[in-house]
Amino acid sequence: MEKPQQIFGIRAIIEAIQSGSEIDKVFIQKEAQGDLMRELMKLVKKNNINFSYVPVEKLNRLTHNNHQGAVAVISPVSFHDLETLVESVLSKDKTPLFLILDQVSDARNFGAIIRTAECTGVDGIIIQKNGSAPVNGDTVKTSAGAVFNVPICKVEHIKDAIFYLQSSGVQTVAATEKTDDTIYNVSLTEPTAIVMGSEDRGVNPSVLKIVDAKAKLPMFGTISSLNVSVACGAFLYEAVRQRS
Structure with a gap:
């Protein structure tokens, strides 16, 4: 039932x-x-x-x-332990790709991101316990059921997760306009965790200080930002392109 x-x-x-x-x-x-x-x-x-x-x-x-x-x-899903998941992924014969969501709070955006993550082979999504979107009916529906296929980890602090990934040999790349590097100039062919920020303020400044690299998408219109789920899709598919 x-x-x-x-x-x-x-x-x-x-x-x-x-x-x-x-x-x-x-x-x-x-x-x-x-x-x-x-x-x-x-x-x-x-x-x-x-x-x-x-x-x-x-x-x-x-x-x-x-x-x-x-x-x-x-929650319709059970959450995974970060250390157990990372150890399991690193033991496989593939280049890991993780996604860190720094307080994405809209359930529909979260669901859309999960759907794209499943399609691009993301090994796990890491969210913070406080301030993140709930895994509810909207999330499940928008993800088209992908929420049941991608492991999701809840952590106390995003920064601690980043430090753990870095110590495990996984580079962390934050999506932010506060850089001169575009995503096309950053190598995503090694074990990588992409960090996406919240809808209203982006990646937390304290998180930006500790990541290995920062990257932005080139913008040619008059609007200065993309919806976070759209931006996330662009980043993930650039990882797919580089690894193909």
């Missing part, structure tokens, strides 16, 4: 967390009070579950049921 995509109600969410359900994100009504809500928040923080405070209108859109000020999104 297919798992429900949402759980509503404080007690139901508490029980789901305690039973080990794969909770992707919890939406909490702003200014919500009460002992039960405090118990929920304590559990959410203890288990490092992604959460955000939202107006009640947001919760009302998520469910027509009595949500009591809390709605949880159940």
Whole structure:
């Protein structure tokens, strides 16, 4: 039987967390009070579950049921351990290609990126627990089911993931306009992790300081930026071109 995509109600969410359900994100009504809500928040923080405070209108859109000020999104996939995945990929007879998403927050963009990643042979997608888009129905639909085929890792901090990949012999390349190098001047033929930034501010400046290389797409129009899923596709297919 297919798992429900949402759980509503404080007690139901508490029980789901305690039973080990794969909770992707919890939406909490702003200014919500009460002992039960405090118990929920304590559990959410203890288990490092992604959460955000939202107006009640947001919760009302998520469910027509009595949500009591809390709605949880159940992940339809199980997340992978980063170190285990990297070790497994590096042991294979192919050049690894990873994708790091620095707080891409729109579920449809996330789904579109996953779909392209699956088509281009990406070995794993790395996202941060806090600030990233949930893996929900929109993600699954937009990915055309690819979300079930590409391993996804959730990490506490993107920078720690980058340091680990670098120590494992994987170069990190950030997509940013803050460079003179285009993607066509950067070698992607070695083990590589491409870093894509959030929709509103791009790759975090602290992340840009530690990556091995930065690259941009040439722009010839009057609009100065691309949708992140489109830009990601261009980067991934340049990796495919270079490796073909």
